[in-house]
Amino acid sequence: MELAFILLAVSVSLFNLWLCLKSLLYSKIIFTRFYSTRYDNNYNPKVAVFVPCKGADNNLKIHLNAIATQNYINYRVTFIVDSVLDPAVEVINRITALYPHTKLLVAGKATTCGQKNHNLLRGIEDDNNESEVYLFADSDVQPHINWLKELIRPLSLESVPVTTGFRWLIPEDNSVSGSLHSMMSAYLCMLIAHQTFRGVWGGSTAIKRKDFEKLNVKELWETSVVDDMTLTRLLFKKRINRVFVPTCLTVSYNTLSRLTDDIQWYSRQAAFLKAYLKPLWIACIVLHALTIGISCSTPVFVLISLLWFPVYKYAIIASLFSLVQMICYGMMKFIYKDNQRFIKWFLYAPLMQVLGFYSLIKPGFSNNIEWRNICYELHRDGRVKSIRELPEKVEIS
Template sequence: MSLTYYEIAVIAFTSLVFLGLLLISVVRGRDDHRPGNYSPHVTVIVPCRGKDLTLERNLRSLVSQDYGDYRVIAVVDSLDDPAVETIRRVGLELMVSDARCEACSGKVRAIATVLERVRSEVYVFADSDAEMPPNWLRDLVAPLGDSETGLSTTFPIFYPMGGFWSHVKMAWGLVGMGLMESRITRFGWGGSLAFRSEIMGQRELEFFKSGVSDDIAITKICKAKGLKLAYVKSATPRVNSDDDFSTFIEWSNRETALSISASSKIFTYGITFYISHLFLIAMAAVLSIYISPAFVILLLPISITIARNCQRAGRRDPLFVLCNLLVLPVYTYNLVKGRLMKEIVWRGRKYRLISPDFQ
C-alpha cells in the first residue's frame, strides 16, 4: 500500500507527538522525603470555614501526629462559624481572623493572623478538608533541615465518597500529583505546606497578604529567593470527597483558574499537553483502521500514564480507567474556562484573580 506525501507528513508529525508524550510519560521525578533529626517547634495553621465532609476526623488527625514539639491553631472568621463546635470538641486552640488586608482571601487572612501573632521556627498550612496520616508532620518538616529548601509540600488523594464525579475528581487530582513529581512543574500546595519562619520577613508577609492564594504567594517567594521546593509523597493526605457534577466542575475550574493566574505558562503547557493526547488517541483510531493495526502503539503514552495513576491511587478497576480517560477532555475544558475567568467564588465569597509577582 503506497502512501501519499500528505499521509507521510501526517504520520511523521504524529510520530513526533508520540515520541514527545512517551518521553514525558516515562520520566519520573523523585520523592524528597529524607529521614533525619530536624525536629523544630512547629505551628500548624488550619483555616476553617463551614463544616467540611469528615471535619472531625480531619481535625483529630492533626492532633494525632507522631511529632513532639508542635501546636495546632484553628482560625475562623467568626465564633458563629459552624466549624467552631467541632473545633472545640476536638480540643484545638482557636483564633478569630483579624489580619488587615484588602484583596486577600479569607484563607490568606486567617493564616496571616497566626503569622502576625505567633512566633515559631516552622509554620505549616493544613486544609480543614484533609485527613492526615500519623507521619504527615514528621515527614513534611524533615526536608526543611536543608537550608537550600524553601518549602516542603505534598499533594492529596481525593478519596471518593459519593457518585461518579467524586471518582473523576480522584483521577483529576492525580494530575497535580504528577506535576509534583517533576521539579520543573512543582508548586506549593496550600493544603499541606511547611516553611521555616526565616523566609517570612515583613516584606514577604505584606506580599503574602496582597493575594488570593496562599500557596501561590509562598511558591513565588521561595522561587524569587532561589530556594528549592521539596515534594514529600510519604506525607500524602486524604481529602474525602462526595462531589457531584456541579461541585466538581466549579472546583476544577476554580483550581485551574488560580493556577493560570499564577503563571500563563500553565495554560500554554497544559493545553498543548492535553490537546496532544486527544490528537494521539484520535490518530491511533484513524491510522489503525485505514493503514495498519500496528498504529495502536500510539496509545502507549496514555496507557503508561493511566497505569501510573492506577498505581498512585491503588485502583485498577474499569471505572477508574474510564475516569482517567475522561480527565483529558475535562481538563482541556478547565484550561479554556480558567483562562477566561477573571474572578472566582471560594467558600461563598467572590474574589478577583490578582496574582502579583514578588520583587
C-alpha cells in the same frame, strides 16, 4: 507528513511517560533511599500549625483530631475561622477543650486578599514570632500520626526552606465524578512530585519562619487570592528548591458527586495557575490539546483506513499513542496504595483528558475566581481587585 506525525506522537508520549514514571520513582524509591537518609531524625523545632476552617462536614472532627494528636511534642495548633458564626466553631471548641496546645482564632473578613490567605496571616501574627517553623494544613484531610514529624524533617538541612505533601482523594462510592475528582487530584500530585516544577500544596506545607520572612511571603499573600500558587511562583522566581515528602500524602474521602462540580473544581485550579503561573498554564493547555488531538484522531484514522489502506500507519500510531496515554493515567494510582483499581483509571482516561482540557481553557475568558462562596476579581498580575460574597452553598476546597 507521516514523519512529522510520528515524531509528534512519540514526543508527547515520552513526555507524559517521563512525568508519570519520574513521579512514581521519586515517590516509591528515590525519596526513601536517597533523600530521606540525609535528614536529621532528632530535628525538633517549635512548630506552629495553622488550619483555616470553613463549614463543618461529617468528617471535620476526625480531621482536626488527627492534626491535634500528632506524634510530636513541640507544636501548637491554631484553627482559624472568619466568623464565630461559622459551623466549624462548634467542632473546634470540642477539640480545643480536649487538647491544651490547640486554640481557636477568629480572623474576620478579608478585604484585600483571599480569605484563606487572610486567615493564615492572622494566625502568623498571633504566633508573635515564637515558632521556628510554620506549617499550613487544610481542614478536609486526615493526616497520619507521623505526618508533622515527617513533613518538617527535611527542614533540618539548611539548604531546604520549604517542604510539601499533597492530598490523596479516595471515593467512598463508585461514582464517575468521584473517580474523576480523584484522578484530577492525582494528576496535580504527579506534577507536585517533580522537583522541576517547585510546586507546593497549601493543604500540607511547612516553611522555616526565617525563610518566610526573608522571601517576603506576607507581603505577597496580602494582595493575592491563593497561598500555594503564589508561593510556588516565588520559589520559581528565586530559583529556590523545595522538598516534596511522599510519605506526607494525606487521605481525604471528600470527593465530588457531580461532573459539573469536577469541572468547577479543576477550573478553579486552572484559574489559580493562569493568575500566578501563566507560562505553566499555557504549557498545560498545549500538552492537553496535543494529547486529545492525537487520541481523537484514532477512530478517524481507523475508519478511513478501512476505505483507503495506506492510512493504516496513522491508525496504528494513533492507537498506540492513545494506549500509552491511558496507561499513564492508570499508573498514577500507584503513587498511593488504596482500593482504587488500575483498570478504572485506565478506562476513564479519555474522559479525564477531555474534562481536563475544557477546565484548563475555561478560565481564559474571565479574571474572576469563585472559591468558598466568595467571588474574587483579579488584576492581570494576580492582585485582588475586589471581593464579593456569594449565596451560601456546599463546596469542596
